Amino acid sequence: MIPLHHRIIDFAPEGSRVIDLGCGDGQLLRTLKENKNIDPLGVEIDLSRLEECVENGVPVIQMDIDKGLQLFGDDHFDLAILRYTLSEVHQPLVVFKEMLRVAKSAIIVFSNFAHWQIRWSLLAKGKMPVSQEFPHEWYDTPNIHFLSVEDVERLVRNESATVIHREFHSPTGLERGLNGLGFYNLTAKTALFHVKKN
Amino acid sequence: MPLMASQQELIQLDFDHEFKLGGRLPIAEIHYESHGTLSPEGDNAILICTPLTMDSHVSGDDPSGDPKKAGWWNFLVGAGLAVDTEKHFVICSNVLGGCKGSSGPTSLNPETGEPYRTDFPEVRVEDMVALQKRLIDHLGVKKLYAVVGGSLGGMQALQWAVAFPEMVERCIAIATGSRLSCQGLAFDVVGRQCITSDPNWKEGDYPLDGDDPVGGLALARMIGHITYISKNIMDQKFGRRLQDGQKGEGFATQFAVESFLKYNSERFIQRFDPNSYLYLSKAMDTFDLEEGFTSLQDSMARAKSKFLIISFSSDWLFTAEDSIQLASCLLLQGLPVTYANIETELGHDAFLVDAPEIASMKRLVGGFLEPK
Numbered sequence: 001m002i003p004l005h006h007r008i009i010d011f012a013p014e015g016s017r018v019i020d021l022g023c024g025d026g027q028l029l030r031t032l033k034e035n036k037n038i039d040p041l042g043v044e045i046d047l048s049r050l051e052e053c054v055e056n057g058v059p060v061i062q063m064d065i066d067k068g069l070q071l072f073g074d075d076h077f078d079l080a081i082l083r084y085t086l087s088e089v090h091q092p093l094v095v096f097k098e099m100l101r102v103a104k105s106a107i108i109v110f111s112n113f114a115h116w117q118i119r120w121s122l123l124a125k126g127k128m129p130v131s132q133e134f135p136h137e138w139y140d141t142p143n144i145h146f147l148s149v150e151d152v153e154r155l156v157r158n159e160s161a162t163v164i165h166r167e168f169h170s171p172t173g174l175e176r177g178l179n180g181l182g183f184y185n186l187t188a189k190t191a192l193f194h195v196k197k198n
Numbered sequence: 199m200p201l202m203a204s205q206q207e208l209i210q211l212d213f214d215h216e217f218k219l220g221g222r223l224p225i226a227e228i229h230y231e232s233h234g235t236l237s238p239e240g241d242n243a244i245l246i247c248t249p250l251t252m253d254s255h256v257s258g259d260d261p262s263g264d265p266k267k268a269g270w271w272n273f274l275v276g277a278g279l280a281v282d283t284e285k286h287f288v289i290c291s292n293v294l295g296g297c298k299g300s301s302g303p304t305s306l307n308p309e310t311g312e313p314y315r316t317d318f319p320e321v322r323v324e325d326m327v328a329l330q331k332r333l334i335d336h337l338g339v340k341k342l343y344a345v346v347g348g349s350l351g352g353m354q355a356l357q358w359a360v361a362f363p364e365m366v367e368r369c370i371a372i373a374t375g376s377r378l379s380c381q382g383l384a385f386d387v388v389g390r391q392c393i394t395s396d397p398n399w400k401e402g403d404y405p406l407d408g409d410d411p412v413g414g415l416a417l418a419r420m421i422g423h424i425t426y427i428s429k430n431i432m433d434q435k436f437g438r439r440l441q442d443g444q445k446g447e448g449f450a451t452q453f454a455v456e457s458f459l460k461y462n463s464e465r466f467i468q469r470f471d472p473n474s475y476l477y478l479s480k481a482m483d484t485f486d487l488e489e490g491f492t493s494l495q496d497s498m499a500r501a502k503s504k505f506l507i508i509s510f511s512s513d514w515l516f517t518a519e520d521s522i523q524l525a526s527c528l529l530l531q532g533l534p535v536t537y538a539n540i541e542t543e544l545g546h547d548a549f550l551v552d553a554p555e556i557a558s559m560k561r562l563v564g565g566f567l568e569p570k
Contacts, residue, residue: 017532039532039534041529041534041535047538047540047541047558048558050536050538050562051538051558051561051562051565054506054536054561054562054565054566054569055561055564055565055569055570056569056570057569057570059504059534059535059536060536060537061525061529061535061536061537062537062538062539063522063537070526071522071525071526071529072529072530073530076529076530
């Protein structure tokens with residue numbers, strides 16, 4: 001299970017309408033449907049993932065979220081989900097704004113590129129990090145934007161939105177302790193923000 | 199009845215139906231093929247709607263083994279396939295206005311003892327669906343598990359979803375749209391004029407076993423065929439090559455593409471009636487889900503089914519945008535919609551071809567009908 005997934009299930013309101021942007025095989029939406037009786041819709045650009053999604057019984061639209069979400073009306077969904085995708089899209093701002101237009105609230109899950117191990121790798125080795133979380137070399141990575149917890153905080157503030165829940169994941173107890181003390185920009189590996197329009 | 203029976207039947211039905219543009223048939227004939235067995239609850243039926251010139255033989259190999267005589271969707275419909283005839287009672291009927299057994303211009307008019315020819319009422323997609331509904335009721339189907347169609351068949355599937363929303367659980371519309379574009383209309387207009395300007399057409403009163411306007415029909419088919427395939431596939435398949443043994447002089451058949459179009463149209467005229475072609479082509483052109491509504495959105499508000507909409511990247515008759523527009527209207531209704539655009543060079547006719555990239559269509563249809 002991907003870290004923090006269970007928290008998405010906790011945050012999704014019972015019986016709500018949920019859109020997952022970049023839904024992959026639709027497993028999360030399927031789980032949400034089975035556990036929270038949500039009305040799911042996936043968005044996926046890759047046809048083979050979309051086929052898996054259909055086989056999971058989840059309706060899905062093939063489209064490029066970078067081009068906006070014109071297909072959907074304002075506040076059509078109760079919740080929009082974007083997992084590990086903000087760093088991969090060409091226009092994170094467009095995607096962020098569109099999410100909050102089509103849904104009443106949004107959950108963003110992202111990797112924190114300001115984690116101390118990444119900082120250390122850059123500082124000590126002078127190299128872009130390659131690790132379990134970031135297995136790609138810089139010249140062959142889907143991640144085209146590098147963002148930290150602090151960066152997403154600023155994006156939310158600048159776009160007149162509010163973070164209503166923050167959740168962090170780190171593998172070690174020490175890091176988790178430090179996350180709790182507010183050092184999460186240094187110690188969180190993964191973050192989940194539940195965001196609402198002001 | 200044995201399990202998994204496949205059968206073809208021609209039946210007569212009381213068809214108490216006023217055609218959209220007026221006219222009635224005292225009795226309607228419908229020829230259909232079925233596979234599998236209807237469940238006792240009558241809820242496992244899947245209706246396959248035919249594209250412009252296909253008949254009810256949707257699935258099954260020909261006893262002769264001739265692959266050209268196999269069902270036209272043999273790779274999609276059958277035992278263990280995406281539309282699984284082991285699980286579902288699959289029905290495919292010949293369309294109203296066609297010439298393959300169901301009532302149409304070649305049928306005998308009981309009042310005159312002569313074929314109807316152009317006295318047959320003008321047929322619209324709404325009328326085709328009305329007759330299919332009559333058949334479904336007759337067969338004891340309570341609810342359609344799904345209605346599936348490509349191109350003109352897709353239009354029928356969409357019409358089913360808005361005309362009988364309570365009866366259609368799932369609607370699969372492939373390479374289709376709420377209406378044909380102006381460019382599509384233009385090609386069809388020329389196609390019909392090829393037939394009506396053939397001196398043998400005689401206002402539709404040609405003898406059915408003699409000098410019929412096959413020249414006009416062949417031309418209409420050639421024009422149609424050009425719209426069914428993409429520019430790139432034509433370049434790949436034929437390019438500028440000359441047909442074997444041709445020197446490229448004179449006006450007779452020389453280019454490979456010319457020979458291909460001619461060969462296909464010659465086969466086509468042996469199996470199709472010119473008046474029927476006019477009727478069906480006009481039905482396709484006039485279909486417009488927006489008609490009588492303030493917007494497509496308004497019209498699609500009648501639908502209640504789950505939808506699977508598939509387009510093909512190189513289809514210029516019904517583009518991805520046409521499908522997206524449909525999907526958008528249905529999504530705004532809050533209906534569960536799946537939309538996919540399959541990358542292929544095969545053009546509009548892609549849904550009829552068992553090519554490697556069309557495996558996606560099989561997987562989508564199969565997954566949509568029977569999720570894991």
